[in-house]
Amino acid sequence: MKIVRNIFVFVMLFGIIYFLFKVDRDKNGHFIATVTANDSIFIFPNLKGPTDSTVIKPTHRSSWKKYSTGPSFGVAVLLLDTGKESNWMGLVHAFKTFGIPFKLYTNVDSALKSDVVYAYPSIDASLNPTILAKLTNYPQRGGTLIAQNIESGISQVFGFRASYGTTHNYKIRIADFNNPILKEFNDSKEREISLADPKLFKESEGTYNYSNLMGNPLMVYPNGMAFLTERDYPGGGKAYCFGMDLGYFSLTCNDERGLEAYRTYVNSYEPTMDVIFRIVKNMYTMNSKTAVTLGTVQENKKLTLCITHDIDYWRSMYNELKYAEMERKRNVSATYFIQVKYLQDWNDLDYFNDSAVVALAEIDSLKMEVASHSISHSRQYDVFPLGKGNEQYPTYHPLVRNIKLTTNGTVLGELRVSKFLLDHFDKGPKVASFRPGHLSLPYSLPQCLVATGYKYSSDVTANDVLTHMPYQLNYDRAYDEEVPAWEFPITIEDEELPQMDKRLDSALCVAHKISKYGGLMCVLIHPNEVDYKYKFEVGLLDSIQSISHVSTIRDFGDWWSARNNVQYYVSKTATGYDLHVVTPATMSDLTFFVPPTWTCSTVSTSIKQTGNSVLVKNVTNGATINFTVK
Ligand SMILES: [Zn+2]
Structure with a gap:
């Protein structure tokens, strides 16, 4: 009896010691349930990567x-x-x-x-x-x-x-x-x-x-x-x-x-x-x-409209198809920010699995943009360590333990591993856009985006940054160096009350104010349901699709970043002025606003003047446009 009791006490003590040392604790020392390896990671057989390392260039003040x-x-x-x-x-x-x-x-x-x-x-x-x-x-x-x-x-x-x-x-x-x-x-x-x-x-x-x-x-x-x-x-x-x-x-x-x-x-x-x-x-x-000023919207439309969807819940991974089908029918392409969730944790299931990959292929076949919404979707992304730049699937394990704690996440890991998996399974263009979960924003994000192969982010609200226009990002979100990455701030989101379909009129009102100066209306809709949010999107498109250039973040970003390099100048002629446009490569949809007394005298199917705006559909390496002046 005594031996049995001693064995029992020993096992109990061993269990307590094991528990004390092995179980994770939060910042306050409280124990947190651990997700075991077997049911927490979705393994795609024989898949490992990325194999290259991420290197961040040191900063140099822009000249x-x-x-x-x-x-x-x-x-x-x-x-x-x-x-x-x-x-x-x-x-x-x-x-x-x-x-x-x-x-x-x-x-x-x-x-x-x-x-x-x-x-x-x-x-x-x-x-x-x-x-x-x-x-x-x-x-x-x-x-x-x-x-x-x-x-x-x-x-x-x-x-x-x-x-x-x-x-x-x-x-x-x-x-x-x-x-x-x-x-x-x-x-x-x-x-x-x-x-x-x-x-x-x-x-x-x-x-x-x-x-x-x-x-x-x-x-x-x-x-x-x-x-x-x-x-x-x-x-x-x-x-x-x-x-x-x-x-x-x-x-x-x-x-x-x-x-x-x-x-x-x-x-x-x-x-x-x-x-x-x-x-x-x-x-x-x-x-x-x-x-002469340069327009901000393609097709000489009033407004750029970017519809974006955040897929950060297992059901959204499938609901998204209903939104994508509706968008395709309207000839609209939207951006799908997908949380590459191969780990099960406090937030949700490990839904980035074989079925998700099938849904991803459908999204791509409907000509939607596939973009990254991180791996962990952590509220603490802004304070994650930078990481070594060698994080890989399937060994990178950022786990959200509760609302205040995420373990093993890094800024670079979220970017590079999510991009690796999306690029591997999506046969469309390489992933170019990123949005962190909860818009949690590390200071190092601009240079980390560039180092991991992204060009575009949509990770602040327009109101937070006091502008309804896209803009170029700076190293360390600081004051010295510009980086080749651009931000597309969010105008309208889907979580504030009253529910979205009840505030369509107010969203349209915002759109009309922004359209007065060719701004960006970026809409965020989580496809966690296909009811009132879907109705909102249909109502929005019914009302403003005709005055808007509707674009994915990537397509608009590619145009916007190319527009960044357009130069132009004016020279005097006998009858008026010539507008000389210099572009580094082929560029489409440039609108120039000229003085009201100028009339375009260049005859070309690629050039169209409406009032004081002149839309140039295509320019390769440069163009000269003649104007006569009354
Ligand atoms: Zn999210």
């Missing part, structure tokens, strides 16, 4: 010189500081997004040959007196000078006498609705824009207050001081001054490092960035005799 070559046309951006603190890259990215032509200069005489000059980052009164004199004379000679963050000293050039910096301006509103550059802003969210949430931040972005005005206050803060001033000169010249570094602000928004300035997080209109750069665009088009 401003890249944007200082090519024809002189558009806004001359005069860089008065090219040092590390100069955020010219934010200005460049926003100009490219909004289709404002520009060139960077460091030589003042070369810059002042243009009819619109943006002096960046600021005109300091301690600048070389000769340069200062040339700049201050420029609007008197008929030029349009745009500047920002001007301190007293030369402030009278811009129409104010007093200036001081502050971090206590949270809002800006339009003061002069009749000014031509501000007339188009008739929405309340445009007429007052937001820089930071005062409930969350004791200080806002740095701004300048301008007062003692001789010129016009175009935009003001709630304290009545001016944010944007204008001074008119008798010869037609103008001087505008913003009270904020627009380059820095642009990067802050694009890097998702802003001060939670959005008034609503998603499913509504939030145009702070767009208002500011549409104003800059108007300053250019209304003050340059040869202003």
